[in-house]
Amino acid sequence: QVQLVQSGAEVKRPGASVKVSCKASGSIFTDYYFHWARQAPGQGLEWLGRIIIKSGDAGYEQKFEGRVTMTRDTSINTVYMELGSLTPDDTAVYYCARDGGNFDFDYWGQGTLVTVSS
Amino acid sequence: QSALTQPASVSGSPGQSITISCTGTSSDVGGYNYVSWYQQHPGKAPKLMIYDVTNRPPGVSNRFSGSKSGNTASLTISGLQAEDEADYSCSSFTSSTNFVVFGGGTKLTVL
Numbered sequence: 568q569v570q571l572v573q574s575g576a577e578v579k580r581p582g583a584s585v586k587v588s589c590k591a592s593g594s595i596f597t598d599y600y601f602h603w604a605r606q607a608p609g610q611g612l613e614w615l616g617r618i619i620i621k622s623g624d625a626g627y628e629q630k631f632e633g634r635v636t637m638t639r640d641t642s643i644n645t646v647y648m649e650l651g652s653l654t655p656d657d658t659a660v661y662y663c664a665r666d667g668g669n670f671d672f673d674y675w676g677q678g679t680l681v682t683v684s685s
Numbered sequence: 686q687s688a689l690t691q692p693a694s695v696s697g698s699p700g701q702s703i704t705i706s707c708t709g710t711s712s713d714v715g716g717y718n719y720v721s722w723y724q725q726h727p728g729k730a731p732k733l734m735i736y737d738v739t740n741r742p743p744g745v746s747n748r749f750s751g752s753k754s755g756n757t758a759s760l761t762i763s764g765l766q767a768e769d770e771a772d773y774s775c776s777s778f779t780s781s782t783n784f785v786v787f788g789g790g791t792k793l794t795v796l
Contacts, residue, residue, distance in 0.1 A: 614776075667736060
């Protein structure tokens, strides 16, 4: 059974960075792509980017370019999303999700609340 | 990249059918059969309900179905049940970025 387990909630000051982890189990980690999305309070989902586990290549939504970095550690089946230069507008629940094949996200992490406040 | 357009809310009574629309452009919904639908209960992670416009993952009720006409995809839920009350979001591959775009989400209320 596939499971994605994310790291815990974070509180950050404006201007800081946050790094969220997502540990996968129950499937062959390197066979998949993983995505990150976020959901601000009361808002819809917003796609941040995607990482190809086998190569480590990452692609990002243009509005986050230069501020987001996605990496992976295949030795521990974990992907990471680091977002820098945080502002209060980055307050959201951040999700990792596995790509089932055609940009359909078949398994999701439980979400990580990131709060940015002075 | 603009979000796909969904109605903010829809409602229906138990046993009825409802349809949620997801409107994009020829660069996303209209151009590719890579539309997905997600159900999200409050405080929970999204759950994949439909992928590739019409396909249901294992374990998803056949009361949920997907379709597409032109630049608009639709999710239909038949035989509404109280447990269907949730937020529903669509997503699509987009050739504008070669990545993904989400809809704004629709709140379904079961009366």
